[in-house]
Amino acid sequence: EAQVTQNPRYLITVTGKKLTVTCSQNMNHEYMSWYRQDPGLGLRQIYYSMNVEVTDKGDVPEGYKVSRKEKRNFPLILESPSPNQTSLYFCASRRYLGGTYEQYFGPGTRLTVT
């Protein structure tokens, strides 16, 4: 079954305490990305990766880091979280092949920074 998994699903932390949200996909997709979802703003892209060791900033990258050492994993790192990073985060992977677009989102990670 095609799947994107994220962990943890819920996280409450304090300002400045480094954290990592893991993301893994089983579809061998080259393209992976991270989004944050805030009320009234839809989904905004944080970072994306077009392949292993290739990452680039999205629209709201400040305060976040990513890495892509393996094709299946794309962790999101918050080195020093702040309250304005309280949000719902989604990892996604996709493929556009032979004129067909295929994309899957993870179940989301709800992060609260106090």
Add this chain to the structure above:
Amino acid sequence: GQQLNQSPQSMFIQEGEDVSMNCTSSSIFNTWLWYKQDPGEGPVLLIALYKAGELTSNGRLTAQFGITRKDSFLNISASIPSDVGIYFCAGLEYGNKLVFGAGTILRVKS
């Protein structure tokens, strides 16, 4: 970054009604996408549209890629209670960037 204008922001539906929502942009997209998000879950891709004028159906859902390539429409016919959720449009730019609308919240009229 660029955003899409999605409307309406929210709407109430009564079972059996038809529902329409749309997205507009100041820029051209080469692919339009529609997603649904249920509470506590990630968005799920419903329909992908690949060329201007294209009309595509997925069950009771029908979506169209506008002729100008700057807009798209989603219609849901004969709505049922499980249609409630948030619907997002998204446009795929040349260069692979995906831009989302703010979403349309569908609720059931009580």
